[in-house]
Amino acid sequence: MDRLKGWKGLFIKCGLFLMTIAFALVSPRYINFIAVSENWAADWRVYLLNPPKEKHSDIVVLSITEDTLGALPYRSPVDRQFLAGVVEALIAAEVRAIGLDILLDQPTETAKDERLRNLLATSKVPVVVGWTDPATGLTESQYKFQKNYLMGVRRGYSNLLKDPYDGTVREMFPGREIDGQFENSFTGEIASALGMELPKKKVRILYRGRPDDETPSFPKYPAHAVKLLPKAWFEGKVVLVGADLPFEDRHRTPFAAGLGTSRGEFPGVEIQAHMLSQLLEGKIEDQANLIYEIVFAVLIALIAVRLTFTSQPAWLKMVEGLSVIGLFWAGAVWLFQYQGVTVPMISPTLSFTTVLGAGGAVIAYLNGKQARYIRGAFSRYLSPDMVARMANEPDKLRLGGDRRDMTLLFCDVRGFTSLSERVTALELTRLLNRMLTPLTDIILAHNGTIDKYMGDCIMAFWNAPLDNEHHARDACTSSLLMLEEMDDFNAMLEGEATEEGGEFTPLKIGFGLNSGECVVGNMGSEQRFDYSVLGDTVNTAARLEGQSKSYGVDIVIGETTRKEAPEFATLELDLIQVKGKEQGITIYALLGDDEVAQSDDFRALVAMHHELLQAYRAQDWACARDREAAARELGKAMKLDELYDLYLERIGAFEVNPPPPGWDGVYIAETK
Numbered sequence: 001m002d003r004l005k006g007w008k009g010l011f012i013k014c015g016l017f018l019m020t021i022a023f024a025l026v027s028p029r030y031i032n033f034i035a036v037s038e039n040w041a042a043d044w045r046v047y048l049l050n051p052p053k054e055k056h057s058d059i060v061v062l063s064i065t066e067d068t069l070g071a072l073p074y075r076s077p078v079d080r081q082f083l084a085g086v087v088e089a090l091i092a093a094e095v096r097a098i099g100l101d102i103l104l105d106q107p108t109e110t111a112k113d114e115r116l117r118n119l120l121a122t123s124k125v126p127v128v129v130g131w132t133d134p135a136t137g138l139t140e141s142q143y144k145f146q147k148n149y150l151m152g153v154r155r156g157y158s159n160l161l162k163d164p165y166d167g168t169v170r171e172m173f174p175g176r177e178i179d180g181q182f183e184n185s186f187t188g189e190i191a192s193a194l195g196m197e198l199p200k201k202k203v204r205i206l207y208r209g210r211p212d213d214e215t216p217s218f219p220k221y222p223a224h225a226v227k228l229l230p231k232a233w234f235e236g237k238v239v240l241v242g243a244d245l246p247f248e249d250r251h252r253t254p255f256a257a258g259l260g261t262s263r264g265e266f267p268g269v270e271i272q273a274h275m276l277s278q279l280l281e282g283k284i285e286d287q288a289n290l291i292y293e294i295v296f297a298v299l300i301a302l303i304a305v306r307l308t309f310t311s312q313p314a315w316l317k318m319v320e321g322l323s324v325i326g327l328f329w330a331g332a333v334w335l336f337q338y339q340g341v342t343v344p345m346i347s348p349t350l351s352f353t354t355v356l357g358a359g360g361a362v363i364a365y366l367n368g369k370q371a372r373y374i375r376g377a378f379s380r381y382l383s384p385d386m387v388a389r390m391a392n393e394p395d396k397l398r399l400g401g402d403r404r405d406m407t408l409l410f411c412d413v414r415g416f417t418s419l420s421e422r423v424t425a426l427e428l429t430r431l432l433n434r435m436l437t438p439l440t441d442i443i444l445a446h447n448g449t450i451d452k453y454m455g456d457c458i459m460a461f462w463n464a465p466l467d468n469e470h471h472a473r474d475a476c477t478s479s480l481l482m483l484e485e486m487d488d489f490n491a492m493l494e495g496e497a498t499e500e501g502g503e504f505t506p507l508k509i510g511f512g513l514n515s516g517e518c519v520v521g522n523m524g525s526e527q528r529f530d531y532s533v534l535g536d537t538v539n540t541a542a543r544l545e546g547q548s549k550s551y552g553v554d555i556v557i558g559e560t561t562r563k564e565a566p567e568f569a570t571l572e573l574d575l576i577q578v579k580g581k582e583q584g585i586t587i588y589a590l591l592g593d594d595e596v597a598q599s600d601d602f603r604a605l606v607a608m609h610h611e612l613l614q615a616y617r618a619q620d621w622a623c624a625r626d627r628e629a630a631a632r633e634l635g636k637a638m639k640l641d642e643l644y645d646l647y648l649e650r651i652g653a654f655e656v657n658p659p660p661p662g663w664d665g666v667y668i669a670e671t672k
Contacts (some may be wrong), residue, residue: 012306016355022300022352023549024154025293036165037346040257043168047254047258047413049337049656050209055219056277058096061269062223064088071224078102080112080226087127089226093234097126099156099276101242101269101588104129104149105142115147120153126193130158130186133178145265145343152565156189158250160271161202168252169266171202172275187272189236191279199284206278206340218273233371234398238276242269247531255322255504300328301347304355307457321356406463406533407475407561409448411482413441414455414549415507422505432456433525435489435507442481443650446474451532459542462532472515476590478557480513481636492640513590514538514547514558544587547669555590562588569597571609573643575617575666584666591638603635616647617665621655 017069028038064078070077083100090098107113120127129150134143161173178399188198208217217272221229223241243249244267251271255262266274276401278284303324307317328348335341413419413435436458440450443460447468451459462471490506497504516537544556551573562570569592575584596602612627626652632644650667 005309005391013309016308016358017120017301017305019077019358020351021294021297021354023298023354024344024348027350028347032165034347034350034627037293038344039163039166039168039170041345042170042342042343043254043257045333045336045342046207046254049253049333050207054215056208056217056273058236058238058280059218059273059277060234060239061218061220061273062239062241062265063220063227064223064242065244066246066248067664068222068224069245077104077106077108078171080104080108080116081292082242084112084116086223086226087116087119087123087352090234090239091123091125093231095234095239096236097128097190097193097238097239098123099186099240099272100129101240101272102126102130103132103146103158103187105131105138105146107145108584117149117153124221126154126190126424128154128156128186128193131155132159132660133176134155151152151205154189154193156184156186158186158268160268160273162251166252168254168256169205169255169271171204172199173202174199174203182582183276187276187279190276194238194280196279197282198279203278203284204289204342205275206283207255207274208277213444218270218277219425227574238280240273240276242267242272243267246634247552275493281330290339292341296328296331296348296464300324300352301355304352308356316354321352322373325352328352343555363566402464402521403517404463404517405471405516406461406518406520407471407513407536407564408518408533408538409443409458409460409462409475410542410545411458411479411480411514412545414510415505419505419507433536435486438485439482439509442485446478446481447471448474452593461518464518464533472561473565473567475513475592476555476561476568479513479590480593482509482511484552507552508546510548511555511590512541512543512548512557513555513561514541515560515564516540540578540581540585544668545575545579547573549579550669551587551589551590551646552640553591557588557590559586559588565592567597569593571606571640572613575664576653577666577668579669584664588638589643601637605631605638608634612647616651619654619659619663621651624651641658 027034029035056095068077069075069585072082080347085100087100120129131146132138134140138146149517157173157175158172160169161171162169165204172187173185175182177183177186183190192198209215219233221233248270250260250265250417251268253264253266253271258264307320308322310317312320312609314322330347332343332345335343382424423431432455436453439458441452447466448462449464453459460475461469462475468474471649486507487508493507494504496502514537516535517539518533520531520533520534522531540558548554548556553573556573557570562568563565568590570588570590573587573589577584578585592602608627608631612624612631613623615624625648628647632641635644
């Protein structure tokens with residue numbers, strides 16, 4: 001009973017599918033702890049997968065160090081005459097562009113200020129100066145001086161975009177609109193001066209390599225030594241000038257994840273150099289990141305939903321789930337190392353495991369609901385053990401019409417009509433309940449299913465809803481035990497009648513058993529459940545129960561039942577064409593279990609009875625009479641007198657009126 005089929009199941013699966021995608025894409029952007037986790041995972045990729053690379057050939061860093069400041073008349077602000085000298089030396093070296101990552105936000109000596117400003121404004125080599133605004137901490141007076149001082153000078157925001165949670169610089173600051181005009185970032189303005197395309201939004205910084213004293217990412221020299229260094233070292237280069245001081249203008253980078261804070265912090269000017277190298281190489285388009293995120297999210301969602309609703313064991317689901325996560329992480333690492341694409345790893349993993357958990361909860365709820373439904377629907381028709389098996393293995397229950405080989409049993413009380421005329425309805429009901437209860441217990445104890453009670457009749461079947469390879473054997477065993485139960489029940493009734501001084505009439509029951517293909521399933525609806533069985537096999541079983549009265553035996557079984565349970569003691573009764581059938585079938589009396597079947601007395605009876613049927617069908621009436629008498633004697637213990645009376649009556653009738661030519665021994669039953 002698959003509750004995840006149809007529109008309801010499709011709705012649940014689509015909901016989980018979309019939830020997986022949404023969680024994977026949205027959570028790293030709006031859920032703080034996931035965003036921090038994603039940054040941590042990305043930082044470790046940067047640290048582990050960014051080995052030192054060769055120095056960048058086009059960018060040089062001139063560092064203002066403690067030694068530089070020690071040679072100047074004052075520490076802050078940086079002496080403008082010194083800066084002018086550095087710029088002049090670089091211009092003379094025919095550099096490609098100059099970037100001063102130094103805030104010029106307050107006045108110094110007038111002559112020095114004027115010299116540097118004139119040089120910045122008139123230089124034929126592009127010179128870009130870093131600047132900022134009150135939003136990042138400048139006072140109004142500082143901002144006013146800076147704005148006036150840099151009038152006509154190339155400038156760009158030297159702001160570094162820091163993560164609000166851990167202060168790590170992971171993305172480029174593109175710039176900001178001010179007074180209706182967009183102002184580029186410091187590195188963006190340098191790239192613009194060199195004719196490069198600029199990013200229109202924040203872009204993840206692709207750091208060139210982890211810090212390495214032996215292999216620095218850029219050539220780096222002290223600013224105060226610029227006039228002493230060969231001009232060839234600067235010719236055609238982009239030179240960035242900025243501070244490299246122990247406690248000033250140092251910022252956390254992703255390398256801090258593996259190297260710690262001290263080694264993972266870079267001077268601001270070096271971070272600017274990493275960003276500039278990325279811009280000069282044109283690596284500013286990160287739309288592919290989002291595309292990869294979506295692709296990964298969809299794949300993760302598809303696998304999560306498939307894995308959630310597969311019928312595999314829990315341990316196999318766990319192994320597959322861990323494998324999926326491992327492959328996903330490997331793919332994310334490969335993308336970063338070989339494509340420079342950083343995709344979230346934590347949120348898709350959490351999304352995947354969350355959906356597996358949510359899907360498992362849905363399945364557990366539906367299975368619980370299904371189990372309650374099964375217990376409610378079948379508890380009156382199946383044994384508790386079988387109901388528990390069905391609740392634990394609902395996939396084995398197929399409703400709505402399932403073809404399978406089954407064994408049917410019909411059981412009826414003899415003389416029920418005359419009995420009902422002698423007692424009240426209440427007494428009759430109590431009597432039936434007392435009788436049917438132990439008979440039902442026997443059926444349920446032997447894996448049978450009660451189809452229905454029809455007054456004094458029980459209809460039961462085997463091999464549905466759960467598989468039962470030995471359905472014919474269980475049905476035969478049940479019918480024999482029910483006969484024994486009736487002996488005990490009659491003994492109890494007789495004792496009660498004796499105590500009460502009433503009349504005792506023993507109750508007798510007859511059985512019809514038949515095996516074959518049937519259609520079994522839910523023959524109603526969810527509103528009114530009727531799990532039942534249909535087919536010719538069912539009708540024949542009902543007819544055989546009726547024939548038990550005609551042949552004077554308790555249990556009549558069909559030929560297929562006998563073949564599927566050959567160990568039982570059976571005796572061929574006749575070739576008979578029952579009502580509703582056009583072909584004759586062989587019917588048998590079930591007389592006992594395998595112990596009876598192996599006894600010498602029963603073997604002798606079977607042999608003599610076989611000779612009787614051969615003589616009867618050969619129309620050798622004298623021989624048939626002789627064999628009938630011998631078989632009757634052998635079958636006395638099994639109370640077969642009514643059966644042999646029937647054959648004796650037929651033999652006498654055929655002696656007077658022989659069968660028509662071509663008679664095949666088939667008896668056409670006139671009664672049901």
